Amino acid sequence: MLPAVVRGLAQNGVPQFAASCLSLVSRQLNTATTDLKAVLAEKIPAEQAQLKAIKKEFGKRELGKVTVEMAIGGMRGIPGLLWETSLLDPERGIRFRGxxxxxxxxxxxxxxKEPLPEGLLWLLLTGD
Structure with missing residues (x-):
């Protein structure tokens, strides 16, 4: 109903007010249906606990040998960061969260017919 009222205001010469109302309504609808902060607040403690456990169990284990050439070459081939959002495989191509x-x-x-960037960002941030 509100969008119809806003459209009526726009047609009757109050376009700025109508645009402000529509913007406010769309922001409220978007945050009510997908609350990224709440989802991340729920997921982060479990991820932190998992990383803490990995660090405790494997913290002193070596990952591999690193040469000066590798460092100068942009750190290519060096296992140096735990990263799960994307993987570039030379055979299968890039994969995002698998x-x-x-x-x-x-x-x-x-x-x-093309994925929305917001959907990919949500997947990268939350894994869902």
């Missing part, structure tokens, strides 16, 4: 690009095109919310 999904290939064609899988993401079928799975993520889309507009004009």
């Amino acid at each position: 999904h290939s690009i064609p899988e993401l095109q079928a799975k993520l919310p889309a507009a004009n």
